[in-house]
Amino acid sequence: MIGIIDYGMGNIFSVKKALERMEIPYFVSGIREDLVEADGYILPGVGAFKDAMQNLHADSLADFIKAEAAKGKPILGICLGMQLLFDESEENGRTKGLGLLKGKVGKLPTKIPDGRQKVPHMGWNELNVQNESFLLTGLDGQHAYFVHSFYVRADRPQTVLASASYGVEVPAVVGSGNVYGTQFHPEKSSTAGLAILKRFAEKVKEGANA
Amino acid sequence: MITKRIIPCLDVKDGRVVKGVQFVELRDAGDPVELAKFYDEEGADELVFLDISASHEGRKTMIEVVEQTAAQLAIPFTVGGGINSLEDMKAILRAGADKVSVNTAALLTPHLISEGALYFGSQCIVTAIDAKYDEELGSFRVYTHGGRKPTKWEAVAWAKEAVKRGTGEILLTSMDQDGAKTGFDLELTRRISEAVSVPVIASGGAGNADHFYDAFTEGKADAALAASIFHYKETSVKEVKSQLKGRGVNMR
Secondary structure: OEEEEOOOOOOOHHHHHHHHHOOOOEEEEOOHHHHOOOOEEEEOOOOOHHHHHHHHHHOOHHHHHHHHHHOOOOEEEEOHHHHOOOOEEOOOOOEEOOOOOOEEEEEOOOEEOOEEOOOOEEEEEEOEEOOOOOOOOOOOOOEEEEEEOEEEEEOOHHHEEEEEEEOEEEEEEEEEOOEEEEOOOHHHOHHHHHHHHHHHHHHHHHHHHO | OEOOEEEEEEEEEOOEEOOOOOOOOOOOOOOHHHHHHHHHHHOOOOEEEEEOOOOHHHHHHHHHHHHHHHHHOOOOEEEEOOOOOHHHHHHHHHOOOOEEEEOHHHHHOOHHHHHHHHHHOHHHEEEEEEEEEEOOOOEEEEEEOOOOEEEEEEHHHHHHHHHHOOOOEEEEEEOOOOOOOOOOOHHHHHHHHHHOOOOEEEEOOOOOHHHHHHHHOOOOOOEEEEOHHHHOOOOOHHHHHHHHHHOOOOOO
16 A cells, blocks of 8 residues: 655645545555555655755654665655655755755756746646656656756666756656656646556555565 | 646636536536536646635635545646635645635735745745736736726736745736637736746637737747636637647647
8 A cells, every 4th residue: 555655745635636536545644653554655745845854854754764765665756755855955055855866956947048937847848758667658748747946956867767848858757766756746747647656556566465 | 848838717606617608518517526627638737716706605615616626637726716815725725726826815915925835835826917908007007806996016016026925826817808809918918927937827818729829929928718718619728729739839
């Protein structure tokens, strides 16, 4: 079963509803003793990086997530939740992240070679698949719904499974080993987003049965 | 490349869609959830619900509508109308809306925008601006109370103020064009869009696909909203998108 990690950052309603509609079993908790029962995790998140990390530490969840990842349980970070998987962020001063994936989070550029662009990056953007993954089979060129002002600069290009062009190539889906993330909101990204959630859930199930 | 967004808008009163909607294929054309699903399937990029209930009961019903819609939709949606406090925002967002839109209350108490942005994040807070050309001002003036009361604000100045306070998006309605079906107010839209760093949704005046094209090109809008032409099937989201794609506009 999927455990949705609730650490007081943002709206988990839509993720829950999307899982329910696809009949994917889940539970929500912010307590490690409960969460440890899960076969895989979704780390959602909307808001500021620093607050999010503070909350995760306050609830003793940061170390917990790292330990669970080390056990090989699949983890999917969504939006801010994806950014938290990386080493650190420059949002409101430097803050250390979970360090499960290599890279830093920085502000999206407003100045681009052919002028200026608006930040936040808000709306539907096309997924350009960069590295083959079970999450993305058949989804190259599909659109996903993004809302963010910061983006990941991954150290290793192979971590970026798909990107979206917004002045820079914004990592849209990342993954390494059993740790995955989507910068966009899969639960708000119509059929492509739901497909990704479903595939992640299948991965969690496989792990549970193994 | 990011796409331009097409956004149908539904007026909801006491839990029902008002302003006639001509959808024979729906079980119940007055049901906001059914209509939301219909537009989702047609390729709408987002939806806006405008709650025009006057009563407390009507507002409570809106929360139920939001919950049911959120349970069925996999595209973002915004709820506006009568949002006066942080508590109102909280109730709507908790029920599953992705964004709330503020209008009159934000003009009366601009810190509502700042507070909302701080609590829920800028991406959740849409500032709706109703503007009308004003000879005396030589520019566009902002109105409150559904366009009934003029304010001291010039539209560009207010848009900038809203952005400074943390709004993540602007829903800009031209009162001059609203309902005219002769096209969006391109001058107004371009002025605001060029002045602010957040996305601008053009609203008011959509009559056909060409009007959307103009809003995105000349008006520099990031998204465009329409109600009646979609509800009365004068055109469809699908048709507009296919025409725009044909003219080189990036669409989902």
